[in-house]
Amino acid sequence: MAAPETLNEFSAAAPPFQKWIIFVHCDERVPLKLVEIDESHDESIKSQLSLEQLLKQAFRKLNDDAATHMDDAIRNNDSSQTAFDEDDLMLITPTLLIRPRQGDFPTGLSAYTCSSILQKTNNHHANHHDAQPPNVRATRIAMACGLWHVKLRGCVLLAPAVETAATLAMHQTPAQILLALTAAGTYSPDLRESLQQEMMHHERRYNGEAGTTSDDDDDDKLCSNRIIPNWLGNAAMHNYHDQDALDQLAKVMKVELQQQQPCDSDENDRSERRHDGDLDESCSSSESEHESNHEIGSQATVEQHSQHKQFIVATSPLCLQCRRPANTLCVGCRGAYFCNDVCRLVHGWSHECMCSTWKLYVNNRQELSMFAGMGDWVDSIVGRDCQLSNDPYHAFLKRHGIMQESTSWWRTEFGGWSGGDSESAKMVDITKRLSYAEGFGPIIDVPSDGRATADEDTKSARNELGFLRLQSWEDYYRLRNLGQYSIAALLLTFPLTLYYAIVEYGAVPCMVARMLKRPLRIHMVGAEKEMNFLDLFREVSYLLPQNVALELVFIVREDMLPPNLREGGGSCTFSTTLTDGLNIYVQSGSYGDTLDPRFDCGTGAPDMIVGFNAGLYAYPSWRSVVRFLRDYTSVVGVFTDYNEMSAVQCASLGGAASRNSVRMNPFRQPRAMPVYSMNLPQFSNGFLYVYNEQELE
Numbered sequence: 001m002a003a004p005e006t007l008n009e010f011s012a013a014a015p016p017f018q019k020w021i022i023f024v025h026c027d028e029r030v031p032l033k034l035v036e037i038d039e040s041h042d043e044s045i046k047s048q049l050s051l052e053q054l055l056k057q058a059f060r061k062l063n064d065d066a067a068t069h070m071d072d073a074i075r076n077n078d079s080s081q082t083a084f085d086e087d088d089l090m091l092i093t094p095t096l097l098i099r100p101r102q103g104d105f106p107t108g109l110s111a112y113t114c115s116s117i118l119q120k121t122n123n124h125h126a127n128h129h130d131a132q133p134p135n136v137r138a139t140r141i142a143m144a145c146g147l148w149h150v151k152l153r154g155c156v157l158l159a160p161a162v163e164t165a166a167t168l169a170m171h172q173t174p175a176q177i178l179l180a181l182t183a184a185g186t187y188s189p190d191l192r193e194s195l196q197q198e199m200m201h202h203e204r205r206y207n208g209e210a211g212t213t214s215d216d217d218d219d220d221k222l223c224s225n226r227i228i229p230n231w232l233g234n235a236a237m238h239n240y241h242d243q244d245a246l247d248q249l250a251k252v253m254k255v256e257l258q259q260q261q262p263c264d265s266d267e268n269d270r271s272e273r274r275h276d277g278d279l280d281e282s283c284s285s286s287e288s289e290h291e292s293n294h295e296i297g298s299q300a301t302v303e304q305h306s307q308h309k310q311f312i313v314a315t316s317p318l319c320l321q322c323r324r325p326a327n328t329l330c331v332g333c334r335g336a337y338f339c340n341d342v343c344r345l346v347h348g349w350s351h352e353c354m355c356s357t358w359k360l361y362v363n364n365r366q367e368l369s370m371f372a373g374m375g376d377w378v379d380s381i382v383g384r385d386c387q388l389s390n391d392p393y394h395a396f397l398k399r400h401g402i403m404q405e406s407t408s409w410w411r412t413e414f415g416g417w418s419g420g421d422s423e424s425a426k427m428v429d430i431t432k433r434l435s436y437a438e439g440f441g442p443i444i445d446v447p448s449d450g451r452a453t454a455d456e457d458t459k460s461a462r463n464e465l466g467f468l469r470l471q472s473w474e475d476y477y478r479l480r481n482l483g484q485y486s487i488a489a490l491l492l493t494f495p496l497t498l499y500y501a502i503v504e505y506g507a508v509p510c511m512v513a514r515m516l517k518r519p520l521r522i523h524m525v526g527a528e529k530e531m532n533f534l535d536l537f538r539e540v541s542y543l544l545p546q547n548v549a550l551e552l553v554f555i556v557r558e559d560m561l562p563p564n565l566r567e568g569g570g571s572c573t574f575s576t577t578l579t580d581g582l583n584i585y586v587q588s589g590s591y592g593d594t595l596d597p598r599f600d601c602g603t604g605a606p607d608m609i610v611g612f613n614a615g616l617y618a619y620p621s622w623r624s625v626v627r628f629l630r631d632y633t634s635v636v637g638v639f640t641d642y643n644e645m646s647a648v649q650c651a652s653l654g655g656a657a658s659r660n661s662v663r664m665n666p667f668r669q670p671r672a673m674p675v676y677s678m679n680l681p682q683f684s685n686g687f688l689y690v691y692n693e694q695e696l697e
Contacts, residue, residue, distance in 0.1 A: 019051060020174035021058055022158040022181060024111075024138045032137070032185060034178040051159060056090050058157055059114040091115050095152065097145045098235045099242060100162050105172075105231035108161030109145075111138055113154050134349045141181055143189035143353060146236025146652060151350055172229060180232050188357040190648050191228045192660050198360060233656025240653045241630060244623050317388065318677050321348035333359035335679050354645075358680065361644045364664070365681040371670045373474025375485040382672040387682070389674055400487060401442040409439040409491055409533040417529035419560030428531045428562040430574060430586055439535055445486035451542045452479055464696050465510055466545060467503045470496075472666050489670050494530060494612060495539040496667040497685045498522075501610055501638040502544070508694040509607035509636055510548070519549035519583065523606040525591050525625055526614055527554040531562065534584055541582035553585040553602035555595065557621070561588050592624025606635055612685055614639040616650040626653050629691045637691035640665055642673065643680045647687035654691035662689045 019037040037054065093113050100108035115132075132153035141158070142150035158181060172180075184191060187199035319326040319339040326339035335358035336351055338344035344351075369382040377396075385392045394404075397413060404414040407427070415424040436449040454468055461469045470476050473489050476496060482488060489496075502510070506520065513520040524530065530537075531554070541550055558571060565572040565588070574586040585602045589595035598605040609629065616622040616639060629637045637654070641647040644662070651658040669684035 019054060020159065020177070021054060022174075022178055023058070024135060024141075024156040024158060024185065026133045026135050026153075026155055028137060028186075032178060032182045034174055036174050052092065055092055055112050055114075055157055055159065059090055059092070059155075094161070095142070095147075095150060096161055097142055097147065097150075097158075098161070098231065099238065101231075101238065104234070109158060110161040111142065111150075111152055112157040112159060113152065115154075134352075136349070136352050137185035139350060140189050140353045141185045144184040144191055144232065144235070146239045148649070172231065176229070180229050183228065184232065189353065190357050191233055191652075191656070192648065192662065193227060194660075195357070195360065196228065199356065202356075202360075228656065230656060233659065236649075236652040236659075237630075237655040240626070244627060247620075247623075315389075316676060317679070319343050319348075320351060320678060323677075329679055330355060330358075332356070333362055335359065335362045337677075337679065358645070361680050364644065368664060368668070368681045368683055368686065369672065371473055371489075373472065373477050373484060374489070374670060375483075377485060377487060378670045382670070386672045387674055387679070393671060408441050409434070409536060410443075412529045412532050413490065417532075419528055419557075419562075421563060424532075425560075425562040426564075429564060430531055430534055431576075433576075433578075434535050439533060440488060440491070443487060445483050446488045447480040447482065447492075447539065447542075449538070451546065454479065463503050464507050467548075468543060469503055470500065470543075473670065476667075489667075491533065491536060492539065493667055493669040493685050494533070495537050497612065497640060497665060497688070498524075498537070498610060499540045499543050500665070500667050501608070501688070501690075502540070505636050505638055505690050505693060506608055507696050511696065513549075513607055519551040519603075520608070521551045521553070521602060521604060521606050522608045522610055523591070523597060523601055524552055524554045525609055525611045526622070527556050527586075528560055530554060530612070531556065531586070534586075535578060537584070538578050538582060541579045544581065546581065549581045549583075551583050551585070551602055553587055553606075555591050555601060556586060556588050557590060558588045558594075590621070590624065592628045597628055605632075609635060609637040611637075611639045613642055614650065615641060615646060616653055617646065626691075629654065633692045634694075635692060636694060638688065639691075640668075640685040640688050642682045642684065642686050643675070644687055645678075645680055647689055651689035654689075657693065658689055658691050661693060662687055664688075 021035045023033040023035065025033075035058070091114065093115060094110040095113070096108065096110050098105055098109040100106055113132075135152045135154060135156050138152040138156035138158070139150065142152060183196055187196055187203070190196075316325050317327055317337045318324065320336040321343040322339060324339050326337040326343075328338055330336040330338060330344070330351065332355040336355075338348060369378075371378050381393050381396050383392075394414060397403075397410065402408075402410045402413070404411075406414070411427060412424060417424050419425050436446050437444075440446040452468075461471075461475075463469050468479070470479065473496075476482075476492075477484065477486070477489075502520070502522075510520050534554070537552060540552075544550065556565075556572070558566075561572055565574070565586070572586060572588040576584050578584055587595065587601050589600070591597060591601075595601060597609075609625065611622075611625070614622065616626055625637075629635060639650065641650055647662045648659060651662050665685050665688040668686045671683070673682040673684060675682040
């Protein structure tokens, strides 16, 4: 997001208010320091400095390595220090972290750097490509605000983005602001309260400050005081939607410009291609962690620029920084690969901002790899070899008689899903219905193709509406009389995840649908490989009570449609009844763009929106979905993602509540997936989070 170019807008004549500056030193051993200036209405105080003047004085003191005395000089309001010679002018650069919002955070927050002073104070770094040393804590704070591309160097001052009298309406004191920013800067950009507490416990144990019950109680008290306030917890959401609004405006202006200059269409096309090329280059060289979230880091580039046919597929681990082949794991977290020390220490320093957090993510691998109630077959497809290649999984399938040329539901487990005119898409025929025996074949230990019957033990585990509350694959296998060596869960992850979402988060939507005497409407957005096994979703209906009607609308982008589903205009509208209580629709188009979710999908507006392995943060095509959920808060959105990092980033687009909802999905696929751009645990439908969560009163 663009920040003000200068600080001239800050007026010293504004009504008096409490000014504050937070000093973030490059050296992490130096605590964040708050400087407050309480201005008075007393006319005897003749020198009231503007924020710009205060920042200049602060940076002057930093130049003399006198940061510990910075507050004294500022509080003295020494007017003699406010005059600057022309040759001594400082270039103060603001980076807007949080836009001012009335009722939330009226002053906003900016990070200020001073390039001229920092070049003088850090001349010992002159042999480096950038003379300013990294500021890890300030960069963590920017990441916590959803600005993963921002990398801050040198000493940084955090202060209000604007000087207004609205500061008087602030719900947070400067001390509380310091506490929240210290948590984000010291511990992790992942602002989930549970993770912040865990990071604090780890730090105290590392420093030898914990170990007794009383110490743990003290930890809990400290953590309770560090609950992330909404202005910070929602910053990523607000920045995302602000950028979305700017992009929409830019798109409109571009169209208008093209309409005004029809003769320059060829040049516009060339300019757009150059711009696309710039995007590709910035994505490939960026230090941003978010570009490492998906199985193949180039997937986003492939999707955004598919018209150029740029398909890049990695088959071995890649350096997090330069994307060259690498096999050395970060010693701190073992979650990132680096090819050499230059990439790890010099160019890839921003990984330090996430290293301790990634260590916690990696530590969850053992729990993610455990599936109670299943045989030891799971162990053979969650090990290290499966994290590096698909070959062990394909060999596993072949040992069970499942071959690459299979025409059953297993075919996407071999060929993946490419959509469009790919070979995998050519195999799809959604008009053909398959029984469980046909779809699961040659596997025979599969659920019965009919409604589940609960025994006395499971009747007690129900939610408010009487739906069976299954909490694990073990619960499901017991309910459906599957043996522990059945591998059916590898496919059933999709319907079981949907069922889990309905039971855990769909009570209010189900109640509304019941009151209106209509089916529960769920829009399945971003559908791709699900086209291969629509009949498998009968399992959701088999698990729900018989009096619950369900309508599933699968939304497929037109460029992902299999060839035999395209009509004359390249679109598709298809519907069928799978069971007495389940109707299926397939609708092509862009959700919220070419399709209005309220009128163009199925029989009406959705009660819930569900997306599997969505990657909302990584793909611009999801913006209309996130926008719709923001505008219609009565619609519950449930999404899954492959790994914890991506889930947290995507959930943050729904605000603090959504971020805190991130959890392991008990019905994740029991198979570790290879991921070549990092070494975080990766499972299909591995993590789950919810937007607009609602509870029955």
